[in-house]
Amino acid sequence: MKKIIYLFTILFIIACKDKNPELDKLKTENDSLKVQINALKNRPDKSTYVTLANTATEEITSSFNGQTYQLKISYPKGYFKEKEQHYPVLYVIDAETNFGGVSYIVQRLIKDKLIPKILVVGIAYNTDYDSFYQLRSRDLTPVNDPDLKISHNKTIDPTGGAPLFCKFMENELFPFIEKKLRVKENDRAIYGHSYGGLFGTYVLLSKPQLFHRYLLLSPSLWFKDNMMINQVKNKNLEYTSKKILYMASGKLEPRIDDLQIDFIHLLKNKNVTNLDIKSEVKQNETHRTIFGVGFTNGLRYIYHK
Numbered sequence: 635m636k637k638i639i640y641l642f643t644i645l646f647i648i649a650c651k652d653k654n655p656e657l658d659k660l661k662t663e664n665d666s667l668k669v670q671i672n673a674l675k676n677r678p679d680k681s682t683y684v685t686l687a688n689t690a691t692e693e694i695t696s697s698f699n700g701q702t703y704q705l706k707i708s709y710p711k712g713y714f715k716e717k718e719q720h721y722p723v724l725y726v727i728d729a730e731t732n733f734g735g736v737s738y739i740v741q742r743l744i745k746d747k748l749i750p751k752i753l754v755v756g757i758a759y760n761t762d763y764d765s766f767y768q769l770r771s772r773d774l775t776p777v778n779d780p781d782l783k784i785s786h787n788k789t790i791d792p793t794g795g796a797p798l799f800c801k802f803m804e805n806e807l808f809p810f811i812e813k814k815l816r817v818k819e820n821d822r823a824i825y826g827h828s829y830g831g832l833f834g835t836y837v838l839l840s841k842p843q844l845f846h847r848y849l850l851l852s853p854s855l856w857f858k859d860n861m862m863i864n865q866v867k868n869k870n871l872e873y874t875s876k877k878i879l880y881m882a883s884g885k886l887e888p889r890i891d892d893l894q895i896d897f898i899h900l901l902k903n904k905n906v907t908n909l910d911i912k913s914e915v916k917q918n919e920t921h922r923t924i925f926g927v928g929f930t931n932g933l934r935y936i937y938h939k
Contacts, residue, residue, distance in 0.1 A: 686708070686733075686734060686737060688708060688709045688710075688711065688713070689706065689707060689708050689709070689737065690707045690709075691704055691705065691706055691707070692704075692705040692707065692810075692814070693705070693760075694806060694807065694810055696798075696802040696806055697806070698798045698799075698801045698802050698805075698806070699773075699795060699798045699799070699802065701759070701769070701773075701802075702760075703757055703758065703759065703802075703807075704729075704757075704758040704759065704760035705755055705756065705757065705758070705807075705811075706726075706729045706733045706754075706755070706756035706757075706758055707753065707754065707755055707756075707815070708733075708736075708737040708740065708741075708753070708754035708756075709753060710741075710744060710751035710752060710753065711741075711744070711751075712751070713751075713753075713816075719751075719816065720816045720817055720818045721750075721751055721752055721753045721815075721816060721817055721818060722750065722752045722753070722817070722818050722821035722822070722823065722937075723752065723753045723754075723755055723811065723815075723817045723818070723821070723822050723823070724736075724740070724752050724753070724754050724755070724823045724824075724825060724849075724933075725755050725757065725803070725807075725822065725823065725824050725825070725845070726754060726755065726756040726757065726824075726825045727757060727770075727774065727824070727825065727826040727827070727829075727830035727833060727834075728757075728758075728770060728826070728827060728828075728829075728830050729756025729757055729758040730758040730759060730760075730761075730766045730770075731766075732756075732827070732925070733754075733756040733758070735925065735926075735929075736754060736756065736825065736929065737754055739926075739929055739930055739933070740752065740754055740933065743930070743933055743934065748933075748934050748938070749933050749934060749937040749938065750937060752823075752937070753815060753817060755811055757807075767791075768791060768792060769792075770829055770830075771791040771792055771793055771829065772791075772792035772793065772794070772795040773795045773796065773798075773799040773833075774795075774796060774799070774826070774829040774830060774832060774833040775793040775794055775795065775796055775829065775832065775833075775857060775858075776794070776796045776797070776832070776833075776836045776840075776857075776858070776861065776862075777793070777794050777796075777858055777861070778793050778794030779793045779794070779857070779858050780793075782857075796833055796836055799833070800837065800841050800844065803844060804841075804844055808822070808844075820846070821846055821847075822844070822845045822846055822847070823845060823846065823847035823848070823849065823936060823937075824837065824844075824845045824847070824848055824849065824850075825849045825850075825851075825929065825932070826849075826850055826851070826853075827850075827851040827852055827924075827925065828851075828852050828853070828854050828921065829854050829857075830850075830851075831850040831851055831852055831853025831854065831881070832853050832854040832855065832857055832862065834848050834849075834850040834853065835850060835853050835855065835862045835897070836862065838877070838879065839862065839865055839866060839869055839871070842871075842873055842877060843875075845877075846875065846876065846877060846878070847877075847878045847936040847937070848877065848878065848879045848880065848881075848936070849880050849929070849932035849933065849936055850879070850880070850881045850882075851881070851882050851883065851924050851925065851928040851929065851932070852882075852883045852884065852887060852890050852894075852921050852924055852928075853881065853883075853890070853893075853894065853897075854890070855890070855893040855894065855896075855897055856889060856890070856893060860893065862897065863893065863896055863897050863900065866897060866900045866901055866904075867900055871904060871906045871909075872906075872907070873906060873907060873908040873909055874908070875908060876908045876909075876910070877908060877909050877910070878909075878910045878935070878936045879901075879909065879910065879911045879912070879936075880912050880913075880914075880931070880932040880935045880936050881894055881897075881898060881911075881912075881913045881914075882894075882913070882914040882915070882916060882924060882927075882928035882931065882932060883915055883916070883919075883921075883924060883928075884915070884916055884918075884919030884920050884921060884923060884924040885915050885916060885917050885918065885919060886918065886919060886920045887919075887920060887921045887924070890921065891915045894913065894915065895913070895915065898911065898913040912935050914928070914931065916928065
């Protein structure tokens with residue numbers, strides 16, 4: 635009899651537990667969460683990317699260096715309605731990281747009528763962070779430097795690809811864009827920062843026909859023992875068409891601001907025909923923060939000079 639009473643007692647306790655409303659609520663919530671988690675796992679991930687208005691992407695592979703480039707294009711408002719209008723083009727180095735900011739500032743300045751309507755073409759690699767820095771080091775440096783090792787990379791950075799990158803631009807990129815978009819072929823600008831500024835300086839001195847307007851921020855003029863400064867000292871510069879150069883760096887940048895001042899001083903002393911120059915060193919700006927004020931001021935100068 636005692637065994638029977640004990641058995642009924644155990645069954646009663648179990649029954650009470652099964653009917654516990656708090657446990658039932660938790661179980662229901664848990665089941666609901668499992669359903670939601672499974673739904674998130676199984677659906678296509680659409681939250682990773684943000685699409686910028688009035689933009690598109692293209693791809694082009696260079697026969698000169700074998701690299702496939704992603705082109706990020708930002709159209710001015712009205713581009714698809716103004717069928718007869720052709721636009722200046724701003725080619726942007728390092729669009730992997732700066733395309734969103736560049737596009738926004740361009741749109742604001744156009745809206746305030748501080749610059750004309752322009753097309754923006756950003757050049758990117760569509761790759762991971764580490765590979766991006768390796769590829770830009772290769773493409774944006776003028777000569778090989780087997781001893782160069784910067785940032786967090788454990789290997790020697792590839793260098794010396796700027797001549798091939800120029801050939802890609804002149805013979806493949808520009809014809810591709812000029813065939814696909816309504817552009818002014820005689821009004822190309824380049825924006826570059828850091829290594830991009832070094833590349834722009836190299837182009838200005840060695841391949842000036844590629845661009846008409848140069849917006850260069852914090853150029854890495856220290857590269858290869860200040861080779862661009864040494865080059866401008868000894869180079870005879872003659873421009874058959876007008877070139878406009880805006881260069882800026884931050885006062886809080888170690889050595890870059892001083893090298894910029896030296897470079898501009900040498901360039902101005904040459905009294906080069908058809909070359910307009912503006913140089914600024916901005917107080918309280920670093921290598922990274924120079925972008926906002928430098929890019930904004932630079933656009934206003936190169937397009938209204």
